[in-house]
Amino acid sequence: xxxxxxxxxxxxxxxxxxxxxxxxxxxxxxxxxxxxxxxxxxxxxxxxxxxxxxxxxxxxxxxxxxxxxxxxxxxxxxxxxxxxxxxxxxxxxxxxxxxxxxx
Amino acid sequence: xxxxxxxxxxxxxxxxxxxxxxxxxxxxxxxxxxxxxxxxxxxxxxxxxxxxxxxxxxxxxxxxxxxxxxxxxxxxxxxxxxxxxxxxxxxxxxxxxxxxxxxxxxxxxxxxxxxxxxx
Numbered sequence: 001x002x003x004x005x006x007x008x009x010x011x012x013x014x015x016x017x018x019x020x021x022x023x024x025x026x027x028x029x030x031x032x033x034x035x036x037x038x039x040x041x042x043x044x045x046x047x048x049x050x051x052x053x054x055x056x057x058x059x060x061x062x063x064x065x066x067x068x069x070x071x072x073x074x075x076x077x078x079x080x081x082x083x084x085x086x087x088x089x090x091x092x093x094x095x096x097x098x099x100x101x102x103x
Numbered sequence: 104x105x106x107x108x109x110x111x112x113x114x115x116x117x118x119x120x121x122x123x124x125x126x127x128x129x130x131x132x133x134x135x136x137x138x139x140x141x142x143x144x145x146x147x148x149x150x151x152x153x154x155x156x157x158x159x160x161x162x163x164x165x166x167x168x169x170x171x172x173x174x175x176x177x178x179x180x181x182x183x184x185x186x187x188x189x190x191x192x193x194x195x196x197x198x199x200x201x202x203x204x205x206x207x208x209x210x211x212x213x214x215x216x217x218x219x220x221x222x
Contacts, residue, residue, distance in 0.1 A: 001166055031206045036150075043199055043212035044150065055210070087150055091207055092165045094150040 002026055004088055006095035012103040017078045021098045023088035025069040031091040035064055035073045038097075039084045047086075048073065075100075105130040107200050107213035115194075115220050121187040125200030125213060132181045133158040138203040139183045141174060143196040144215070151196075155203050156183055190220040 003026040013019050023033070033051045036044035046055050048064040051071060061076045075082055083102055088095040111123035125139065132139060140155035154164035156174045164172050173186040187194060198218055202211040 032208050034208055036209075038150075043201075043215055044209070045212075046208065046210050049205070049208045089150075089152070089207070089209075092152040092154075092163075094152065097149045 002029060002091055002093045004090055004093045004095040006086075006088055006098050008098060009096065010099040010101060012101050013078055014103045015078055015080060017103075019075045019078055019082075019100060021073045021086055021088075021100075023066075023071045023073070023095050025071075025090055025093075028068050029090055033064070033066065033071050034089045035062075036087045036089065037082075037084045038087065044087065105202065105211045107202065107211060109198060109200050109213045109216040111216065111218070113216065113218060115190050115218060116222050117191055117220055118189055121185070121190050121194060121198075121218055121220070123185045123198055123200070123216065123218070125183050125185075127181045127183075127202075132176060132183065133178050136204055138163070138207075139174075139176065140201045140203045140207075140209060141185045142199045142201055142209065142212075143194075144199070145193075145196045152207070153185065153187075153198075155207070192220050194218070194220045 005024045035048040038044040052064040063074045065072050085097045085099045106128045108126045115121045138155040141153040154174045156162045156176045171188045176183040197215040199215045200213045201209045
């Protein structure tokens with residue numbers, strides 16, 4: 001079974017900072033590597049598919065990269081609305097989430 | 104604009120079967136390019152993909168839940184449903200219905216419904 005491991009589980013950052021979240025898959029897969037953003041009390045929002053393709057309407061400060069089993073979500077110039085929990089996903093497996101909090 | 108709405112009991116007794124329905128509006132469930140999924144999130148915890156169904160009836164399930172899960176579709180009502188048998192307290196979660204496109208990319212979500220497994 002595929003498993004996704006995210007790090008860190010949480011981080012504190014300031015507005016304007018650059019933030020990097022990593023996601024490691026237990027095995028290489030042909031499935032799309034996706035990233036989601038979730039704010040409290042709301043459903044997740046799809047940000048990125050196929051490792052690096054931004055969904056329509058997602059700001060360009062979000063970017064994704066990686067290959068094989070190692071993937072990264074980067075947020076540059078962090079904005080107040082970006083404080084949320086982020087999940088990676090590949091096939092049926094989600095990472096455990098990374099909470100981005102205000103420093 | 105596509106909308107999904109979960110419905111069903113908010114309380115289920117341990118050992119019984121959880122049943123939820125998702126009604127799709129603003130679009131047809133009979134789309135060749137989409138699967139219709141269930142995803143859950145225990146309070147304060149992360150996301151767990153349960154499974155999905157195509158309008159043709161083809162299903163995919165999370166291996167960890169496969170023995171207890173049935174997902175079905177009713178194209179005449181533009182609905183799909185989840186049944187999870189032999190529930191325990193560990194099945195207490197917000198259950199989301201959603202649309203998958205391509206290979207498990209979930210682009211539309213319902214608002215979620217909390218189901219509590221308790222006597």
